[in-house]
Amino acid sequence: MGFAEKRGNYWRGRFKTAPGKYGTVSDQVGDVIKFDTKRDAKRAADLAEANAAKQAPRPRADLRITFGEYVRSWYARQDLAASTMQNYRRHIENHLLPAFEETPLVELVSEGVDLWEKKERAAGYAASSIKTWRSTLHLILSDAEAEGRMSSNPATKRRGRGRRAGRRRNRGPEKVFTDMRGVLLIAERAAMLSGRDDEFVAVVTKGTTGMRFGELVGLETEYVRRNSIRVEWQLYELDSGELTRVPPKDDSYRTIDAPDFLSDLLTAHIVATKPKPCACHGRTYLFSGHRPANGAASAPGPKLLDVARLAEVSTGTVSNVLNRPEMVPEGTRAKVADAVAQLGYVRGGPKPGQLAPHWRRSGFATWLFHPAASGWYPRAAPQPARPVPILGGTFPGVPARGRGAVSRADACWTSIATGLTPHGLRHSHKTMMEEMGVPKKLQDDRMGHADGSVQARYSHITAAMRQRLMDDLTAQWETALRARRAMSSGSPVRALDALLRAV
Known part of the structure; x- marks a missing residue:
């Protein structure tokens, strides 16, 4: 975006010509154009910047680079808050790489991205989550487009296309609040x-x-x-x-x-x-x-983080492989299994009496x-979700614990x-x-x-x-x-x- 700069009794338009470099809106002979209003100067600067961008030589795209190769280098270049980096890595490893890892960047098309989003919805993921993952994909491909590796961004949402669902598709569950x-x-x-x-x-x-x-x-x-x-x-x-x-x-x-x-x-x-x-x-x-307390952090030997680093995945992916392997692609499971075997990783447990x-x-x-x-207590396999059993001696009832808690209970919480x-x-x-x-x-x-x-x-x-x-x-x-x-x-x-x- 160009901008207007005040110079005495007139405004001039300034626009970016290269990273860290700016030009001034000038006439055909190179003289600076003096504008009476800030708005006119800003408009002229925006137009000049757009024209300069069109005329700038674009780097030749590497037709061989795949999405997987590009996204790994892209992630390594980011320098953001730890929480943001963690979220990006989750989105990439758990949802983007399984779908696009081997696809060359220049072969990514809007139809493929739309089909991936449709499959994610069919898998039962929340609409808000899918929207977040697509936003991450759009951000990655926007950078690839700016680098000249793609002619357009296939993750851009096209207006007026597809089934008209209004707000239904993006609506989440009703937000619960209390007094x-x-x-x-x-x-x-x-x-x-x-x-x-x-x-x-x-x-x-x-x-x-x-x-x-x-x-x-x-x-x-x-x-x-x-x-x-x-x-x-x-x-x-x-x-x-x-x-x-x-x-x-x-x-x-x-x-x-x-x-x-x-x-x-x-x-x-x-x-x-x-x-x-x-x-x-x-x-x-x-x-x-x-x-x-989880004793894994203080236990001797390799940690979950060491396994993740060796396998070049996130700790969340390692946890999924150990607890929910069906959620992880076969190739990733194999990498994690090799890292576990190579390091001799053993899962830690709690220390009695230590909170x-x-x-x-x-x-x-x-x-x-x-x-x-x-x-209600949540579902914890193999046990289904169940009401909290209580002993009714005092209000609001003391939760019953241990073996036979249900048979000893007088009631359950509403x-x-x-x-x-x-x-x-x-x-x-x-x-x-x-x-x-x-x-x-x-x-x-x-x-x-x-x-x-x-x-x-x-x-x-x-x-x-x-x-x-x-x-x-x-x-x-x-x-x-x-x-x-x-x-x-x-x-x-x-x-x-x-x-x-x-x-």
Whole structure:
């Protein structure tokens, strides 16, 4: 894109002629054209840049290079966040290479890409996932086109073609959200499933601040302050199992106002648990994991990551070969099997009595949050999905454990919000703020969103706005506590029991 440059009392048009080099819009004899308006200069610069691009010599495409060869060199050239690199690698290895690896770039056509997308839909993948994979393919082939290896990008969506499905094809499942009472009840159940208060405090914190899961897991005690939480870091889980400390998504550093009830809850939690620095990062985090630690990281011998490096695949692909081999192409399975044999890799197991220093996204969602929200344990082969059996001595019922749990149970939990996810609490908090009439500027500030519109530039957050939000959140919390106390005056969860007795 060209641009206009102010020069005294006139504008001139500037456009890119080569990487790092720019030219100026000139007449036939080489004199700079002086424009009266910025718009005219910009238009002329855009036209000049387009003409220069057409006249520039294009490198001769290597007709022998395949998609697989090109995409590996393309991936090696990228220098992006670890999470983005991990996602690209998943898309490439699990969905793009199986379909296009041996196809020469110049033979890739739109019909082939459309057929691949149709097969992915037939395989049962979500429309949103397929759209993401096609976007990655489009990005890769756009770079190949810019390098002169292709005359056009076959992954570009053509308008007005195919069956007219409107929004049906791209629609996802209905997003589930809840209110403050739902947050409270789910937090109580999650704590009963884990057998400690950490999950109660964490779910309440997430539901009343809208923090992302990585920000919650990566919340260090030094950033928990009276009436505020500072978001400076998150812990992002890589395919290797490593939790890496990175800035929050989109650099959304922010200070989240915390009402008195939340500050009191967090302070009491720190006093009760006395968090210590973790061995993996050497930092003191507010919350810790609840399940036995995976001993693979500290076990002697080669690791899963070593197998992935030798086989030149991602750790997610190695995990699929070990756990779900039918999902991986035969050639890739053979490479991984050779690497396993060559290294003598042995899968590690948990160390008895040692808890993981941090939650894992899948473990927290699968075995704590989803059963608490829906009342059902997930399917775990060979066992099907099943209701959470409970002993009915105290409300809301203590989950029955061990052999014969179902026969010993008095009842099972009913659903609070089936389909709600941990990220759904972020949607829930945003919806609560909408319902309370919180100004959009304050909503974005709290959620870590950026609004680049002109309207947002002229809107500002006042102390009165912040205080009104804190008052409204407190009122909703007290209403939820009273509703819970009406169900039962006490709770097996110590933190909640103290709150109920104070109502």
